[in-house]
Amino acid sequence: MGNVRYWLPGKGRGEIPAKLIYVSSSIYEGDWFSIRHTHSFAELFYVRSGQGNFIVEDDIYPVKQDDLVIVNPNVEHTEVSVSSDPLEYVVLGVEGMSFDFGNRSGSLNHKIINYWNQRDELLFYFNAMLRETENKEENYEAICQNLLEVVIISLMRSSSHPFSVVATQRANKVCSRIKRYIDSNYAEDISLDSLADKAHISKYYLSHTFARFYGMSPINYLNEVRLRASKELLETTDLSISQIAESTGFSSQSYFSQSFRRTCGLTPSAYRSQSKRV
Structure with missing residues (x-):
């Protein structure tokens, strides 16, 4: 008899700063019209089938089966289906965190990634969360929360689409700390890179988040203070x-x-x- 045992090192893991607040399933048909809207939390849309367009602020993006659309908090968005092949998708509402995509060529407030090669895995998790919330059996909230963390960690491990997550509360604190640093050290040699190093987040995420809280980028604020x-x-x-x-x-x-x-x-x-x- 063959036997292989793998021991876990017992180091634990960093806690994912996310709370699942809802799971929904939708099929976009002619009897429903979606308008642009925002939320104070992030949303993850997984397209089960169909095709259409996803509108984020003033930009329009085509979406299709196995696309995952990630939208950060307070970002205006909506979706439009193609009538001949309506969109069907599962949505997760997640509070307490934002996504840091850390990509200079991409958007700072959303990301659209096709996961056709991980379709079976992701659909299993999304459908399991949907089933748990529909049936509401004992401890279903804990199961859904754990499945959410599995999904986020799985997505973060994808080397072709790297990103990290930042606690919303931490983002507020980080921006406040960077502002105070600028106020006290404006005469020093300060760059966006050096500020991002102090904040331990990407410079693109820092610039976008700081602007959301204070109405201008960190460098523009630095120039204003100077x-x-x-x-x-x-x-x-x-x-x-x-x-x-x-x-x-x-x-x-x-x-x-x-x-x-x-x-x-x-x-x-x-x-x-x-x-x-x-």
Whole structure:
């Protein structure tokens, strides 16, 4: 008798910061019209069959059987079916996390991936969650939660479509920490890459998430803080323009003057003269 035993190292795993809040199944037919909408949570759509278009904000993407559509929280979206081959899909609503796709050529707020080569595996998990929520037998919520984590880990292990997940609460904290860092260190040599290293997330996800919370990218915010500091120095000191440029973090006097004029409509020297006349 042959016997093979594999021991697990017992290291445990990092917790997936996700909570499954619903599972639904839909078939898009002529009696239903979907309008653009947003949610405060992420959604995963797995297309069982059919074809159509998925609309995310102002972009339209064709979708077909075995496409997985991942949409981050607070992103406007909807779907449109082809009447001759209606879309049929399962949707998971997942709160507490966002997806970091970390891809400069792709979107920051959604991803569409075809998983035809993993169809049997993914459909098993999606259909099992759907069946559990329909039957509501004892401990079905725990089973669904565990299946969700299996799905997310399976997707994250796919080397051809790598991504990571970030807790929504952590994203808020990370952006707040980066903002505070900029406020205190704006005179230093700061780049988007260095900020992303401090945040331990990709620079593309950081830029998108920071802009969602504060209305501008981290680098635009950095420039705003530097210009605000330079205005104060122009108004209250006799430092030269080059000294002010250096002390507020601008790489050169010419870049400082360029940025200042573009934002304020005046050169630094003209601004100083105007402020002293007031």
